[in-house]
């Protein structure tokens with residue numbers, strides 16, 4: 351009996367409520383629009399504050415810093431391994447070169463998508479059909495050039511700026527030339543951001559060297575001509591060394607040229623290598 355009364359009362363109340371709601375909407379259609387808009391607004395504001403990654407929240411910023419620190423220390427470890435397994439293991443032993451290779455953050459010299467592969471035993475693409483050289487080759491060329499803290503170095507083929515940075519850790523000044531203008535501009539900005547104040551990057555043809563800053567104690571060339579550019583030999587200081595790949599488009603020999611104090615040139619082949627071809631003047635003078 352009690353249950354039947356409660357049931358009938360509840361049914362009556364529901365009918366009344368739905369009738370008055372329908373009447374309300376019937377009398378005022380704009381009210382329906384307002385209600386719907388209000389609901390959409392509330393839901394979107396709540397979602398934005400919950401999911402907007404740009405909204406600064408102290409714990410998120412702190413977490414991000416921790417992740418960055420962790421990633422940086424992982425890169426330090428990857429560099430340590432790269433030096434011991436790819437470089438020392440192959441016979442590079444100059445301590446200043448090994449220290450520089452452990453220090454320069456190679457992952458900052460490759461496009462973001464390639465950072466995970468930055469410490470692999472291979473060259474990597476840097477865009478414009480160019481590459482950052484294999485870590486071992488960078489270390490070998492640097493060691494062969496015998497740089498010291500008083501040296502002035504010329505780096506032909508800036509590319510990413512990595513070789514210039516490795517040299518800059520050891521020598522007094524580095525002058526670096528790149529023939530692809532966007533690469534030169536990006537490398538210049540990158541090296542500045544990383545705090546290298548002893549590197550100057552110029553867009554131009556490295557075949558001609560950099561007369562204004564010659565003579566150089568060290569010249570490292572990272573693009574292969576089919577002959578040795580005479581301006582580079584001329585701009586070598588007495589006692590200076592030129593490290594250059596010379597050969598055809600597929601295969602070259604890495605040559606070491608030393609200018610003796612009397613001006614004579616001593617030349618020897620080091621290892622077979624595969625660099626990108628030198629463009630510009632080098633192609634015209636074939």
Ligand SMILES: C[S@@+](CC[C@H](N)C(=O)[O-])C[C@H]1O[C@@H](n2cnc3c(N)ncnc32)[C@H](O)[C@@H]1O
Nearest residue numbers: 482507509510512513529555556573628629630
């Ligand atoms: C193997 S990549 C250089 C790698 C670079 N050393 C690095 O650490 O990223 C060779 C570079 O030489 C540049 N290059 C080719 N011919 C050149 C020339 N005549 N003068 C200057 N740069 C040249 C290419 O554009 C390319 O960026």
